[in-house]
């Protein structure tokens with residue numbers, strides 16, 4: 546059932562091009578400029594009239610929520626707050642009937658996310674689910690929703706669930722942007738076409754695996770890692786660090802690159818690998834100067850760059866290339882090398898990749 550792969554995690558990493566396609570198939574008609582998801586269409590006015598969207602989730606799903614915050618605000622101009630479900634539910638949050646709450650959960654069984662939904666419903670909010678497991682508790686408890694079509698995810702470390710969640714959330718944001726008129730028609734059409742062709746770019750990103758394996762070999766004995774990104778790729782940095790922690794047991798932290806100078810830069814020395822997401826974006830020059838700050842303190846730079854990059858290539862010790870794509874879609878490709886890096890480090894260290902210690906696939910205790 547591992548389809549010839551050594552682990553479910555690797556199989557699931559490689560399934561991403563096809564499950565992303567499964568997730569948009571029949572819903573995204575790029576040539577016609579159409580996005581149709583019945584859960585969304587039936588409740589469109591709830592979203593367009595909402596004062597704000599509150600996203601609740603845990604772990605990797607929370608990271609997908611953070612990516613969605615950038616997409617919704619950037620494209621659809623709707624204010625978004627992303628909350629750890631566990632904090633939200635215990636804090637007496639301000640929620641009204643004018644709020645839309647989106648709950649993101651692969652399993653649809655996470656206890657804290659479920660409790661957050663129940664609270665939001667009690668307060669009168671409209672609650673929308675983005676779940677993977679059909680018929681799961683969260684998918685039943687929400688007022689409406691859109692499934693991801695990742696198929697069963699067996700590895701405890703979430704991979705294909707994350708990229709398919711981002712796919713669904715991107716489609717929602719684009720549909721709302723189109724209805725609200727916050728995106729130009731030409732940009733809308735471009736984004737749809739680019740989303741449709743993202744699968745071949747994910748495929749291309751996977752081809753760097755041999756090179757990533759070499760990088761894993763160099764850094765597998767490091768005691769700590771830092772992951773840095775800005776904008777859309779800040780949540781990807783968090784997700785990269787989480788993947789490494791949970792399967793290799795190496796301490797790793799994700800940070801917004803600009804926050805380095807407010808503390809974490811004190812950690813940098815020649816022992817510290819720093820994974821920097823430095824793809825083409827509005828922040829490119831800023832990320833370059835963050836890399837220079839790390840170099841000046843002898844940190845080792847592993848950079849995720851856009852194919853054809855020259856500037857970061859000169860500064861970085863190692864690079865992992867991904868194809869160019871509009872900035873809002875970069876998380877779908879930049880995530881790939883980080884998944885593979887953590888996978889190979891964990892395998893080289895002899896860890897139980899699919900069943901890491903102390904972890905369960907779904908956390909059904911509060």
Ligand code: M6R
Nearest residue numbers: 604605606650651652655702703
């Ligand atoms: O099933 P859910 O998406 O609700 O699960 C949320 C987290 O427990 C989950 O993403 C966890 O952080 C993963 N082990 C991350 O790889």
